Amino acid sequence: MNQLDPKVVIALDYDNKQSALDFINQLDPATCRLKIGKEMFTHFGPDFVKQIVAKDFDVFLDLKFHDIPNTVAKAVKAAADLGVWMVNVHASGGRRMMEAAKGILEPYGDKAPLLIAVTVLTSMDESDLLELGIELSPLEQVKRLATLTKSSGLDGVVCSSHEATELKALLGKEFKLITPGIRPEGSDSGDQRRIKTPKQAMDSGSDYLVIGRPITQAENPAQVLTEINATL
Ligand SMILES: O=C(O)c1cc(=O)[nH]c(=O)n1[C@@H]1O[C@H](COP(=O)(O)O)[C@@H](O)[C@H]1O
Numbered sequence: 001m002n003q004l005d006p007k008v009v010i011a012l013d014y015d016n017k018q019s020a021l022d023f024i025n026q027l028d029p030a031t032c033r034l035k036i037g038k039e040m041f042t043h044f045g046p047d048f049v050k051q052i053v054a055k056d057f058d059v060f061l062d063l064k065f066h067d068i069p070n071t072v073a074k075a076v077k078a079a080a081d082l083g084v085w086m087v088n089v090h091a092s093g094g095r096r097m098m099e100a101a102k103g104i105l106e107p108y109g110d111k112a113p114l115l116i117a118v119t120v121l122t123s124m125d126e127s128d129l130l131e132l133g134i135e136l137s138p139l140e141q142v143k144r145l146a147t148l149t150k151s152s153g154l155d156g157v158v159c160s161s162h163e164a165t166e167l168k169a170l171l172g173k174e175f176k177l178i179t180p181g182i183r184p185e186g187s188d189s190g191d192q193r194r195i196k197t198p199k200q201a202m203d204s205g206s207d208y209l210v211i212g213r214p215i216t217q218a219e220n221p222a223q224v225l226t227e228i229n230a231t232l
Pocket residue numbers: 011013037062064088118120121122123158159180181182190192210211212213214
């Protein structure tokens with residue numbers, strides 16, 4: 001774990017390995033962490049993850065596991081064996097799935113990755129929940145899933161920064177809040193729905209900010225990262 005504890009986790013959603021490496025080579029592990037998600041993992045697999053870990057970056061392996069308890073626990077163990085800093089599952093997989101995932105990390109002690117759960121995706125709003133038969137606001141559904149996540153023994157949740165203040169009050173300071181849906185002033189919201197600026201998100205109680213396209217698609221990504229860090 002990076003002792004300087006940088007708050008920005010850059011989402012590396014690239015379909016070209018060399019472009020991703022060219023981008024990473026402009027970055028310093030002291031100023032950011034990196035997230036490898038479904039797109040890059042499906043293209044380039046575990047060797048790519050190991051390559052980034054070997055460059056001393058803290059890696060958030062964002063594969064959002066959601067399956068029966070045994071399958072998810074073994075996938076989480078495989079992630080731990082890659083040496084990642086953080087790994088996630090979907091909270092809607094339920095208590096037994098999350099407890100199995102946490103349990104399999106016990107032998108790793110201090111070396112276990114942080115295990116967190118996705119609540120309501122930041123691309124979703126109330127109308128999306130309604131179509132799924134969920135008649136709660138995103139905030140109420142996030143609170144329900146985050147409470148279940150904490151009582152299943154996990155370290156934190158992925159949520160939007162709109163829910164962060166209430167979750168910190170409800171679940172305590174130590175329970176980590178990882179918030180995507182971050183858009184610096186003036187950047188395009190794209191497919192995200194529940195968004196805030198980096199500073200607003202930190203002020204709301206986020207522990208880590210997941211930021212992808214506003215940095216990776218900028219003309220000068222390193223400069224955008226420096227500017228964001230300066231606002232925090
Ligand atoms: O688990 C995640 O990281 C995640 C959860 C969520 O609710 N919303 C969300 O956007 N993400 C991820 O965060 C990143 C956001 O990227 P940008 O929208 O480009 O900043 C993407 O890689 C998403 O997969």
